[in-house]
Amino acid sequence: MPNQRAALVRRQHGLITAQAALDAGLERFEIAELLRSREWAKVRRGVYIDAEQWAGAEKWREQPLIEVRAAHLTLRRPHVFSHDSAALIHGLPLLRDDSRLVHVTRAGVTGSRRRNGIMQHGAAYTDDDVAQVGGLQALGIGRTALDICREHGYGAGLVACDAALRHGVPRSELLEIAGSMHHWPDITAGRAAVADADPGAESAGESMARILVKELQIGDPTTQFPVRRPNGKTAWLDLLVGCHAFEFDGRTKYRNVADGGVARRDAEAVVWEEKEREIDVLAQGLGVSRITWRDFWGAGRVAARTRLRREAELTAQRHGTVPPRELLAYAARMADARRQRLLIATAPDRLILPAR
Known part of the structure; x- marks a missing residue:
């Protein structure tokens, strides 16, 4: 790969968009040939990665995180990653999820909607709720734990809340976040998970x-x-x-x-x-x-x-x-x-x- 394209890939964690490849001098038929010959793998529509890098990525954590980064390259509207995707970014453990959805939360969106493998959630958050991790913006660990409780129920929520405590989030902060979600859907599971959380669970x-x-x-x-x-x-x-x-x-x-x-x-x-x-x-x-x-x-x-x-x-x-x-x-x-x-x-x- 020419130096210019290699530099683009390095800046984007091994990923390259179709538009960036075209801007770097590739023709569309060359991109198609790279995919056909399996030198490149498609992560999502219009985003590619070296096929060996993709094959060598661990299935349940590394590949989903690559998919999160690929989604970030294609999303045009302001967003922060949340729920399972934020947990991946923060390094929190997750119960196995075969859906492989990328989760984002956006201000001004009513309810949740799923499109092209991305689940968009509409929920309030402030600048203080957002953290910068590895070049990505994600809701914080405490908020993420409670969102997972509401999305997936008590078991997955307890996994997330245990990990939040182990990462140094005080239980009082989790309780405060749960309290701010008093009227939000499925928060009952969140309150139960916070009450039962124990940092002694290492996985x-x-x-x-x-x-x-x-x-x-x-x-x-x-x-x-x-x-x-x-x-x-x-x-x-x-x-x-x-x-x-x-x-x-x-x-x-x-x-x-x-x-x-x-x-x-x-x-x-x-x-x-x-x-x-x-x-x-x-x-x-x-x-x-x-x-x-x-x-x-x-x-x-x-x-x-x-x-x-x-x-x-x-x-x-x-x-x-x-x-x-x-x-x-x-x-x-x-x-x-x-x-x-x-x-x-x-x-x-x-x-x-x-x-x-």
Whole structure:
């Protein structure tokens, strides 16, 4: 690609519009040939990307964010990104959404309307509600969390509100935002999610696991409970009720960072470490249950409730319902470390600034 076109792509995060390509000297038949030969991929009408870059982008976060940027290049009217699109921009976890809609909020629009893969929402906002992230304007984290509650319901909303607290948004701010939406549609789910939010959920799966565990009605789970291992390390349990721990296992735990996961070693090493960790936890007088994504939906959820309740009851029979004193004492000593663990520092390359 000539230098001029390459410079255009670099400035637009690997994207190029049809008009920019024409202005840079390409003919329409050349654009068609680049698409036909699969050297370029079409992100949306009139916006293209290098096909290898698109194929290498992670399906559930990187590709949707590319689609958000592509929409930004085509939208002519003033807008801010909101809902799921704002969550992607801020790096908030989302429940999987197959719709792949780009969400924007615009002043002066009545209701919501969907066109060409873009959902336009009409809702009031002020300049103070808008943040600049990576060259895009998006509604802030707190507002985004409440919008997701109203759009997708309690489960998705709890995932967003948990993450908002973990990103340092005070619960009082979430309550204030929810209060300002008093007469807005579906805000009841938002108020419930804010009340139940806990920054101890480190992923969407852990938030969903907490909802599932609460349905067992065996007690309120404590998030990120610390257990000291014989090797001196600390095992941070996802959820603990009495003497029973519940651990969420997502595939990203075992997938290498280069493939969109969080593992920095091969899968065998990660699995072995997990096994040793569980052995150490069991030796402390605790029981352990494993929860996966399939336990959250349909018949799988019904079966999971039966299994998890039975496993927790067996633990109560063996060890009682109150953790050993030494575990509680260690947890008290680790209180400051736990508080630090629950907050995510904003990375320098994701600096959030007021849009003004």
